Amino acid sequence: MAHRPLIAPSILSADFARLGAEIEAVAGHGETRADWVHVDVMDAHFVPNLTLGLPVVQSLLKHTDLPLDCHLMIEDPDRWAIGYAEAGAHNVTVHAEAAGDPVKLAKDLRAAGAKAGLSIKPGTPLEDHLDTLKHYDTLLVMSVEPGFGGQSFIADVLEKVRTARRLVDTGHLKLLVEIDGGINADTIEQAAEAGVDCFVAGSAVYGAGDPGKAVAALREQAARAAGR
Numbered sequence: 083m084a085h086r087p088l089i090a091p092s093i094l095s096a097d098f099a100r101l102g103a104e105i106e107a108v109a110g111h112g113e114t115r116a117d118w119v120h121v122d123v124m125d126a127h128f129v130p131n132l133t134l135g136l137p138v139v140q141s142l143l144k145h146t147d148l149p150l151d152c153h154l155m156i157e158d159p160d161r162w163a164i165g166y167a168e169a170g171a172h173n174v175t176v177h178a179e180a181a182g183d184p185v186k187l188a189k190d191l192r193a194a195g196a197k198a199g200l201s202i203k204p205g206t207p208l209e210d211h212l213d214t215l216k217h218y219d220t221l222l223v224m225s226v227e228p229g230f231g232g233q234s235f236i237a238d239v240l241e242k243v244r245t246a247r248r249l250v251d252t253g254h255l256k257l258l259v260e261i262d263g264g265i266n267a268d269t270i271e272q273a274a275e276a277g278v279d280c281f282v283a284g285s286a287v288y289g290a291g292d293p294g295k296a297v298a299a300l301r302e303q304a305a306r307a308a309g310r
């Protein structure tokens with residue numbers, strides 16, 4: 083992995099009444115600028131929480147030039163995901179546990195101009211999806227049970243990261259490995275050492291006094307741990 087670590091602040095931990103300003107806070111210049119903004123779409127069915135949907139994403143896209151990394155924690159993503167791609171989201175990630183035909187969906191998302199991601203919950207084995215990973219641009223490994231920010235990092239999922247990393251580095255796969263849940267100054271190094279490319283961080287960024295500085299610090303820590 084030659085590129086610098088990507089940091090994607092999760093607006094799940096932002097003030098929802100000030101989303102535009104909260105994204106501005108990580109849209110500065112240089113090291114304080116986030117690489118992507120992670121948008122958690124939750125429907126209160128696939129996960130026990132309700133956040134935001136396509137109309138809010140459409141508004142955010144008008145407000146920022148940062149790439150939106152839309153993580154759909156919803157039932158029936160086969161029906162809803164394409165709208166996010168058509169709206170202009172950079173990545174649209176669906177859950178392996180929720181999608182009926184995730185490979186067809188990935189093809190449709192790419193045809194609509196987005197990067198296609200597959201996400202797996204902590205208890206979902208990567209082995210069940212190895213044959214189809216070539217169809218995706220990102221693999222989002224959940225390191226907490228999806229639904230809420232501020233949970234503790236589940237280190238067991240790093241074995242899935244290591245497996246994916248090996249397959250990418252040996253040329254068997256071409257995707258970015260992303261991790262989401264419990265990423266902070268105490269956990270980011272082990273994730274970086276395991277081979278993560280993109281780190282989603284909610285409370286570690288929006289719970290910090292200066293979200294931009296938190297982005298820079300996390301990126302530097304990950305780069306050091308990964309030897310970049």
Ligand SMILES: O=C(CO)[C@H](O)[C@H](O)COP(=O)(O)O
Pocket residue numbers: 092094095120122153226227228229230231232233262263264265282283284285286
């Ligand atoms: O998808 C998520 C939860 O389902 C969030 O993106 C994630 O938990 C980020 O929050 P934190 O960094 O505080 O764990």
